[in-house]
Amino acid sequence: MAMVIEQAPVGFEVEEKISCVGEKEMVSDGGFFKPETNSFGHTFRDYDAESERKKSVEEFYHTQHVHQSVEFVKKMRAEYGSLNRVVMSIWESCELLNEFVDESDPDLDEPQIEHLLQTAEAIRKDYPNEDWLHLTGLIHDLGKVLLHPSFGQLPQWAVVGDTFPVGCAFDESNVHHKYFEENPDYNNPAYNTKFGIYSEGCGLDNVLMSWGHDDYMYLVAKENKTTLPSAALFIIRYHSFYPLHKSGAYTHLMNEEDKENLKWLHIFNKYDLYSKSKVRIDVEKVKPYYLSLIEKSSTGGCNK
Numbered sequence: 001m002a003m004v005i006e007q008a009p010v011g012f013e014v015e016e017k018i019s020c021v022g023e024k025e026m027v028s029d030g031g032f033f034k035p036e037t038n039s040f041g042h043t044f045r046d047y048d049a050e051s052e053r054k055k056s057v058e059e060f061y062h063t064q065h066v067h068q069s070v071e072f073v074k075k076m077r078a079e080y081g082s083l084n085r086v087v088m089s090i091w092e093s094c095e096l097l098n099e100f101v102d103e104s105d106p107d108l109d110e111p112q113i114e115h116l117l118q119t120a121e122a123i124r125k126d127y128p129n130e131d132w133l134h135l136t137g138l139i140h141d142l143g144k145v146l147l148h149p150s151f152g153q154l155p156q157w158a159v160v161g162d163t164f165p166v167g168c169a170f171d172e173s174n175v176h177h178k179y180f181e182e183n184p185d186y187n188n189p190a191y192n193t194k195f196g197i198y199s200e201g202c203g204l205d206n207v208l209m210s211w212g213h214d215d216y217m218y219l220v221a222k223e224n225k226t227t228l229p230s231a232a233l234f235i236i237r238y239h240s241f242y243p244l245h246k247s248g249a250y251t252h253l254m255n256e257e258d259k260e261n262l263k264w265l266h267i268f269n270k271y272d273l274y275s276k277s278k279v280r281i282d283v284e285k286v287k288p289y290y291l292s293l294i295e296k297s298s299t300g301g302c303n304k
Contacts, residue, residue, distance in 0.1 A: 058176060060156060060157055060161060061161065061162075061175055061176040061179060062176065062179045063155075063157040064157035064158075064161050064210070065170075065174075065176065065177075065179035065180045065182070065183055066179060066182045066183055067157060067158070067183075068157075068158075068164075068166060068183070068210040068211065069166060069183055069184050069185045070166045070167050070185055070191060070197075070208060071184070072211065073166050073208050073209070073210060073211045074208070076158070076211040077208075077211070077215070077219070080146075080152075080216055080219065081219050081223070083219070083220060083223050085150065085151055085152065086145075086150045086151060088145070089294075090138070090139060090142065090294050091287075091290070091291060091294065093139075093142045093145050094113050094116055094138070094142065095113065096145055096148055097112035097113050097116070097141070097142070097144055097145065098112065098113050099147075099148070100112055100144060100147050100148075112141060112144055113283065114280065114281055114283075115141065116137070116138050116139075116140070116141055116142075117138070117281040117283060117286060117290075118281055119137040119138075119140070119271050119272050120134050120135075120137035120138040120290070121137075121281060121286060122137075122271040123136075123137045123268070123271045124137075126271075131293055131296070132228065132229060132232060133232070133264075133268070134290075134293060135232075135290075135293050135294070136228070136232045136235050136236065136268070137268070137271060137272075138290055138293075139217065139236070140217070140235060140236050140239055140268075140272065141213060141217075142213075142217055142220075143159070143212070143213030143214060143215070143216035143217035143218075143220070144159055144160060144213040145213075146158070146159045146212075146213060146216055147159050147160075158211055158212065159212050159213050160212060160213060160240075161212065161240065162174065162175055162240050162241070162242045162243070163209050163210045163212055163214055163215070163238070163240040163241045163242075164209070164210050164241065164243055164250075165196075165198075165207045165208065165209055165210075165250055165253065166185060166191070166208050166209070166210055167185075167191050167196045167197040167198065167207070167208050168191060168192075168193065168194065168195055168196025168197065168198055168250075168253075169191075169192050169193055169194055169196065170183070170186070171243050171247075171249040171250060173242075173243040173246075173247035173249045174243050174249075175242070194252070195252070195253075198253055200252050200253070201252070201253070201254065201255050202253055202255070203253070203254070203255035203257070203258060204234075204237075204238065204253060204254060204255075204258050205258075207253055209237065209238075209241070212240065213240075214236065214237050214238065214239060214240050214241075215237060217236050217237075218233060218236050218237035221233055221236060230257065230261060231260075231261045231264040231265075232264075234258070234261035234262070234264065234265060235261075235264060235265050235268045238265060239265065239268065239269065239272055244262075245262065245265050245266060245269055246269075
């Protein structure tokens, strides 16, 4: 997947939008309306709500927390970092995701391409001039192709779900935290302290994150030498890092660039999370726009 977008500098207009983003403003901002309930009629990210998916979601996180260790992450990064499996276009990857439903998500049971387009279209409405952000919305979950046989058919716990650092203590803000007690790193003195193998302000780019679609797509973008702005790469790698952008955990590992990019992630997260409703997108109607955006991006033509 080749993606080329030139750096988009943060100017006054964008800073103004960022400055008014907060918990209260998330209800309605720039025309975007936050739905009250998810696809199942419950509040968003309520892992205790009685729904048809509650048990399977908890079982998912049990398995994920047990297996996502430093050793496992290093193994996956070494195996998949070479990107030698499949050559596929961005839109082909989007269509491939039609076959999968994210088992970790308590809010959504629609095919993944619907979520990608819901996210991108909601961003496009409020930020019409930031087409690099539209494209980021479209591609942010494309790493879920790891679920497909062509990409190794990894189990869902190694592809989706909330992400978190490995190599340091598992913060209690992680959903279903209790299951980390079965992780081999939990009682390892090299990994179970606040900083673990890291140092204060080392920068998240130097932190090993639990393996999944976020980290894989981040590696794809970097290996393809994308000129996506650093904010876009930050969004791609950390959009599932809810302990950070919802609970403020692990901030002691961030550097100044991370702190600036977190502003963009807070903007993006609203659209990523709250577009998970039963509002359907006419794929064929919006497809030409995104195909043109992908074409523009290959020559560095997106707005900057």
